[in-house]
Amino acid sequence: MPLSPTRRHLLQLAFGLVAASVPGLAEAAVTAARLEQVAGHARLTLTLNAGARWRLTATARPARLVLSLPGTTWRGAASLGAAGLVRGAAWNNRAKQLVLTLGGPVTVIRAAAEGRQLVLEVGPGTTAGFAQLARGTVAQGEAGGAAVAARNLPLVVLDPGHGGKDPGTIGVTGTHEKRITLAAAQELKKQLEATGRCRVAMTRTRDVFVPLGGRVEFARKRNADLFISMHADSAPGARGASVYTLSDRASDGLSAGLAQRENQADLRGGLHLPPVSPEVERILFSLVRQETRAGSERMAASVVRSLGGEVPLLPNTHRQAAFAVLKAPEVPSVLVEMGFLSDRRDEAALKRPAHRAKVAKALAEGVHAWLARQQAGMSNLG
Numbered sequence: 001m002p003l004s005p006t007r008r009h010l011l012q013l014a015f016g017l018v019a020a021s022v023p024g025l026a027e028a029a030v031t032a033a034r035l036e037q038v039a040g041h042a043r044l045t046l047t048l049n050a051g052a053r054w055r056l057t058a059t060a061r062p063a064r065l066v067l068s069l070p071g072t073t074w075r076g077a078a079s080l081g082a083a084g085l086v087r088g089a090a091w092n093n094r095a096k097q098l099v100l101t102l103g104g105p106v107t108v109i110r111a112a113a114e115g116r117q118l119v120l121e122v123g124p125g126t127t128a129g130f131a132q133l134a135r136g137t138v139a140q141g142e143a144g145g146a147a148v149a150a151r152n153l154p155l156v157v158l159d160p161g162h163g164g165k166d167p168g169t170i171g172v173t174g175t176h177e178k179r180i181t182l183a184a185a186q187e188l189k190k191q192l193e194a195t196g197r198c199r200v201a202m203t204r205t206r207d208v209f210v211p212l213g214g215r216v217e218f219a220r221k222r223n224a225d226l227f228i229s230m231h232a233d234s235a236p237g238a239r240g241a242s243v244y245t246l247s248d249r250a251s252d253g254l255s256a257g258l259a260q261r262e263n264q265a266d267l268r269g270g271l272h273l274p275p276v277s278p279e280v281e282r283i284l285f286s287l288v289r290q291e292t293r294a295g296s297e298r299m300a301a302s303v304v305r306s307l308g309g310e311v312p313l314l315p316n317t318h319r320q321a322a323f324a325v326l327k328a329p330e331v332p333s334v335l336v337e338m339g340f341l342s343d344r345r346d347e348a349a350l351k352r353p354a355h356r357a358k359v360a361k362a363l364a365e366g367v368h369a370w371l372a373r374q375q376a377g378m379s380n381l382g
């Protein structure tokens, strides 16, 4: 027998009281919902009054994204209109699901809880990519609520090479590498922060000397998700951008030479790792290193892809060598040579703010693609 509205209301009220008396179980409600088009993407923002678990799934036929919010009341508008590839969004109160009807395959650029807000951003995607999404949970987590720590945006640490008493390479017409790296990192920071998809910290923001170990420690102490060391060194006859990941064995002579010179930037050298017993250190490192290395390789590939359309590239653009600054065992790390100051054309280009902005734009795209993949990978594990 269906409950009368009054009775249902009383039951809800009683449940609300019980829930309110148990810390962390206050009834969660979506108090506001907004669907808008931002820079070619559709962005959905839900505001919650208390902590709530959420889960995002996809169905291929019909093309839909389904955001489940178990136990949550909806106080937003019942229907949210359209934005970009999202043709409409409607709340199904029985299933406690917000169903987004799609006009075509999408890619999920962002699905994250930020404090009391749950933000979902989708852009155009491929059929194959969307079919992949429809195979499992796209993302899930917890939003808001005192009992639930607000999940922070991922942290990207930018490391402008050299500084202070170490000018780095001095270009053909006298350009100091340390100035180029700082200017480019500042531009990249600005571009990354503008998208609101990650936080950014820099190992130096002024013309100061920072030892290599200090740069690595900077990223480790902050639990960085990604570390990008930025350079514009010299290499005889070389021109174009290139990306390096850590390896005990260098992929080629040029990379070996770069790493050797780079590592000399800090004559005190080596890594300053916090004191742990050697055995614990060994176990921890072997556990995380493999994943870190895989993450670094993926990042290098992502950056090479995004740089490709924008700036000249050094042949075999992704290379490996034993760079000390890439040795954080748990932080995926890459070193980007934005060009070589030993090449007159690269030097002239890197001195121009417009060119640095182009490099930064490509790097930012590489970072976003990498972050999106990391987030999707993590939610698949969950």
Ligand SMILES: [Zn+2]
Pocket (backbone or CB within 6 Å): 161, 162, 168, 169, 177, 230, 231, 232, 233, 262
């Ligand atoms: Zn350098």
